[in-house]
Amino acid sequence: MESVWQQHAPLIDTDAFPEAERVDVLVIGGGITGLTTGLLFARAGRRVAVLEGRRIGDGTTGRTTAKVSRLQGTRSDFVRSRNIAAVARAYADSQAAAFDWIVDFCERTGVALERRDAYSYATTPDGRARVEAEYRAARAVGMPVDLVEHVDLPFATTGAVRLADQAQLDPIQLLAALAREFRAAGGVLVDEVRVTAVHAIRPVEVQTTAGVIDADVVVIATGSPILDRGLYFAKVSAHRSYAAAWRVPEERLPDGMFLDVEQPTRSVRTAGGRDGGPLLLTGGFGHGVGRHPSPQAAADELAAWTREHWPDAEPVASWSAQDHLTPHGIPFVGWLPRGRGRVYVATGFSKWGMTNGVATALTLASDILGGEYGWAAPNWQRVLHRRPTLPQTFAAGIGENAAVALWYARGWLGALAGPLGEAPIEGHGEVGRSGLVPAAASTIDGRTTRLCAICPHMGAIVSWNDFERSWDCPAHGSRFAPDGAVLEGPAKRAMRPLP
Numbered sequence: 128m129e130s131v132w133q134q135h136a137p138l139i140d141t142d143a144f145p146e147a148e149r150v151d152v153l154v155i156g157g158g159i160t161g162l163t164t165g166l167l168f169a170r171a172g173r174r175v176a177v178l179e180g181r182r183i184g185d186g187t188t189g190r191t192t193a194k195v196s197r198l199q200g201t202r203s204d205f206v207r208s209r210n211i212a213a214v215a216r217a218y219a220d221s222q223a224a225a226f227d228w229i230v231d232f233c234e235r236t237g238v239a240l241e242r243r244d245a246y247s248y249a250t251t252p253d254g255r256a257r258v259e260a261e262y263r264a265a266r267a268v269g270m271p272v273d274l275v276e277h278v279d280l281p282f283a284t285t286g287a288v289r290l291a292d293q294a295q296l297d298p299i300q301l302l303a304a305l306a307r308e309f310r311a312a313g314g315v316l317v318d319e320v321r322v323t324a325v326h327a328i329r330p331v332e333v334q335t336t337a338g339v340i341d342a343d344v345v346v347i348a349t350g351s352p353i354l355d356r357g358l359y360f361a362k363v364s365a366h367r368s369y370a371a372a373w374r375v376p377e378e379r380l381p382d383g384m385f386l387d388v389e390q391p392t393r394s395v396r397t398a399g400g401r402d403g404g405p406l407l408l409t410g411g412f413g414h415g416v417g418r419h420p421s422p423q424a425a426a427d428e429l430a431a432w433t434r435e436h437w438p439d440a441e442p443v444a445s446w447s448a449q450d451h452l453t454p455h456g457i458p459f460v461g462w463l464p465r466g467r468g469r470v471y472v473a474t475g476f477s478k479w480g481m482t483n484g485v486a487t488a489l490t491l492a493s494d495i496l497g498g499e500y501g502w503a504a505p506n507w508q509r510v511l512h513r514r515p516t517l518p519q520t521f522a523a524g525i526g527e528n529a530a531v532a533l534w535y536a537r538g539w540l541g542a543l544a545g546p547l548g549e550a551p552i553e554g555h556g557e558v559g560r561s562g563l564v565p566a567a568a569s570t571i572d573g574r575t576t577r578l579c580a581i582c583p584h585m586g587a588i589v590s591w592n593d594f595e596r597s598w599d600c601p602a603h604g605s606r607f608a609p610d611g612a613v614l615e616g617p618a619k620r621a622m623r624p625l626p
Contacts, residue, residue: 128595130190131372131398131406131444132299139183139306142315144337150174150315152495153333153340155322156348158188159298160473160484162305162316164346167492169312176342177314178335180321180349180613183306184299187350187480190448192370192394192410193298195229195481196245197222198272198290200386201257202479203264206456209520212267217510218457219268224507225485229301230294236304239399241295244383246278248287255285257388262288279381280395281436287385295384295396298481323619325354327467344495347463347472348484351451351604351617354472357464360584360617363451363475364527365604368413369426369594370448372398372406373433373440380405387411393432406443409433416449417601418534422594447595449604449615450478454523457514460487461494471495531587534601538588539565542580550575556591556598556609566625567591567598569609577625578611584618598622 152168154161157179165177179186197219207215233240249258258274265272265288273289306316317337324334330341352359385395394410409432412425419425426445433440453459453475463470471491476483490511493504538558547559547566556569558580565588567580578598580588587602597614598607606615611622 128446129444130370130446131408132193132297133184133189134444136184136189136299137303139303140310141183141318142310144317144320144335145176145315145340146338149330149341150176151342152344152346153178153331153342154346154348155333155353156186156350157183157316157318158186158348158350158484159302159305159480160488161346161348162302162309163485163488164348164473164491165314165316166305166309166312167488168496169309169314171492171496175309175314176340177309177316178320178322179318181319183316183318184302187448187450188298188302188484190370190446191298191480192396192408193296193481194245194293194384194396195226195296196290196293196384197226197270197482198245198247198265198288198293199479200247200392201261201388202456202477203268203270204257204261207264207267209455209517209523210457210514211517213510214457214514215264216268217507219270220505220507221486221511222482224489224505225482226294228485228489229481232304233296233301236308238296238300238304241399242292243295243396245290245293246275246287246383246385247388248278248280248385249285249388250283251285251389254387254389258286258288261388265290278385279383280385281379293384295398297398321613321619322353325470327465327470329469331469343469345470346491347470349616350449350474351615352463352472352474353616353619354463354470355617356466356470357472359459359472359474360603361528361531362459362524363453365416366413366450366452366478367416367422367447367599368392368411368450368478369429369445370394370408370410371426371429371433371445372408372443373437374404374443375407375437375440377404379437379439380407391428407433407437407440415601416604416606417590417592417599422447422592426594449606450480451475451604452477454527455514455516455520457511458483458487460490461512531602535587538590538601542566542588547577554596555593558588558590561625564625567622569596569598571596571609576609576611579623579625582618583620583622589622
């Protein structure tokens with residue numbers, strides 16, 4: 128399902144695949160992280176290519192709610208609870224640096240940027256305690272936040288943290304501007320080409336669905352890394368959340384960007400409508416990828432909550448997005464283990480990819496360019512690179528991997544418990560066994576497709592997503608179309624058809 132941004136997306140020009148060519152830097156992934164990284168290196172005079180497996184804007188960046196904010200729900204308190212104080216301050220500084228970079232880029236390139244106050248709000252007494260904890264944590268890292276009692280929402284709240292003068296934008300417009308600037312600086316942008324293998328020889332050999340390209344340095348910016356080196360697929364947890372755009376009377380639109388500090392998380396902002404005035408955007412009700420019995424029900428919960436508080440809301444678009452969370456709240460960025468110092472990675476933005484995508488791009492430019500072109504690393508980058516791992520972070524990581532093991536067992540036992548039926552009804556998918564093989568079948572547009580239900584990444588059993596009509600892996604977040612084609616990594620191979 129398309130986001131409201133994708134429904135009217137501008138055409139983003141791309142280039143032909145650079146066959147038999149060697150580049151200085153190859154970036155895999157054409158979202159905000161990949162395009163910003165590519166632009167920084169192109170501006171530094173490097174020969175750069177960016178490869179995107181789908182169309183530019185089809186990934187998480189094109190499906191985000193696109194809040195550009197240093198106040199991020201209860202992120203300050205969470206980061207402080209999982210790290211030492213110096214790391215919490217460095218994370219806040221990284222978000223400030225990324226925020227300033229985005230604002231400056233948008234102002235220079237003409238991308239519309241709406242300044243709004245950001246609020247982390249509560250609706251219960253327990254939530255009020257979380258608001259106060261976030262207020263203290265944000266003040267401790269230098270954010271000029273306020274505690275407020277009432278916010279501009281059509282329901283009662285018990286208080287909020289406010290940070291003035293943050294921003295919201297159309298993420299596809301931002302990607303289009305990044306792509307234009309990147310290509311104008313000499314970069315090569317290729318979409319609908321998937322990387323199938325990376326060999327960290329000198330030069331690095333990258334195999335794709337369109338051919339082979341060599342590079343001195345490779346940066347993987349694909350959400351969850353498509354390479355298993357470093358086991359990042361086990362260090363991040365994949366989450367899916369929901370968003371919807373609504374047409375409501377303009378006088379009922381809230382003035383600000385809002386995020387609930389409680390569960391389920393509920394997000395509210397406005398967006399400029401292209402044909403009929405501004406829109407209301409609501410979001411939240413997230414869950415682990417492949418771990419909800421009915422993603423459609425989660426999307427319906429969001430719609431019901433919206434209509435409860437904006438009864439005259441008329442739906443314009445409904446969609447979902449994928450994010451990857453780290454146990455300590457800090458993105459992973461730097462060289463990839465077993466990459467011989469030639470392969471780098473950026474992942475784990477914990478639902479704040481607008482600023483974290485830019486912050487990791489700035490970090491990669493500092494790491495790889497060193498002191499050239501003024502890219503000396505600021506203090507926040509040095510602190511985050513030396514971040515110690517505390518016991519509570521270890522415990523959180525162990526808990527997530529225990530959950531993964533449980534989903535392996537649950538998936539295999541469920542798949543082998545009974546035979547796969549003849550054909551699911553239209554729009555549905557089912558998992559069972561075909562002989563002794565776990566099998567998955569779905570019926571879309573009258574066509575039934577039967578696949579092996581084993582995820583080609585690490586062997587977990589997929590589950591049916593009745594909202595996006597996809598097969599989702601509950602272990603590490605890979606997603607597949609009804610015909611088995613890869614939608615999201617870390618899987619690089621499609622699901623196998625059954626004979």
